[in-house]
Amino acid sequence: MSVITLPKAVGDFIAATNAHDATSLATVFSDTATVRDAGKTWTGEAELREWIQGHLIDPKVVLTPTSFAGDRLIASGDGDFPGGPLSFALMFAIKHDKITDLAIEPV
Template sequence: MTEIDLPRPIAAFIVTNNAHDGDALLALFAPGATVADDGRTHGTEDEIRAWIKSHLTDPNIVITPKSYDGHRLVASGDGDFPGGPLDFAFDFETQDDAIVSLSIEPV
C-alpha cells in the first residue's frame, strides 16, 4: 500500500490512536475543539475524553488510511466491534498543529 502524506496533527492522530493512548489523543485536540460522531457532538474536554475511551481506546480501534484530499481522511477502522473492519470518513479542521474539529461518518 502506498503511504499517504498527512499533515502532522492528522498523522499524530492515527499513530496515537493506533497506540491506544487516550491521554495523548486528548492532547492533540485544541481547547474548545469538537468531535461529531454517531449523531452526537462532543464539545468539552470531559466529553471528548469519554468519546476517545468508548469509541477508540476501549474497542482497540486501529485506523488504516486509504485516501486523503486535504481535509477528509478515508480510512478503515477495525477493532473489538461487530462487523469490522469498516470504512469511515474523518473530516478534520486543524490549526497550529492541533485538531479543532473532527467529524466522523461511515462511508
Template sequence: MDNVTLPKAVDDFVAATNAHDVNALAAVFGDEATVRDDGTTYVGEAEIREWIQAHLIDPKIVITPISFEGDRLVASGDGDFPGGPLSFAFVFGIEDDQVTDLTIDPV
C-alpha cells in the same frame, strides 16, 4: 499508510489511536474542539476524553489510512466491534497542529 501523506495533527491522531493512548490522543485536540461521531456531538476536553475512551480506546480501534485529500481522511477502522473492519471518513479542522473540529461518518 506508506503512500498516504498526512498533516501532523492527523498523523498524531492516527498514531495515538493505534497506540490506544488516551492522553496522547486527547493532546491532539484543541481546548474547545468539537467531535461529531455516531449522531452525537462532543465539545471540550472532558466530553472528548469520554468519547476517546468509549469509541476508540475501549474497542481497541486501529485506523489504517486509505487516502487523504483536502481535510478528509478515508480510513479502514477495525477493533472490537461487530462488522469490522469498516471504512470511515474523518473530516478534520486543524489549527496550529491541533484538531479543532472532527466529523466521522461511515463511507
C-alpha cells in the same frame, strides 16, 4: 503501494489511536475542539476524553488510512466492535497543529 502524506495533527491522531493511548490522543485536540460521531456531538476536554475512551480506546480501534485529500481522510477501522473492519471518512479542521473539529461518517 503509494505513501499517504498526512498533516502532523492527523498523523498524531492515527498514531495515538492505534497505540490505544488516551492521554496522547487527547493532546492532539484543541481545548475547545468538537467531535461529531455516531449521531452525537462532543465538545471540550471532558466530553472529548469520554468520546476517546468509549469510541477509540475501549473498542481498541485501529485505523488504516487509505486516502487523504483536502481535509478528508478515508480509513479502514477495525477493533472490538461488530461488523469490522469498516470504512470511515474523517473530516478534520486543524489550527496550530491541533484538531479543532472532527466529523466521522461511515463510507
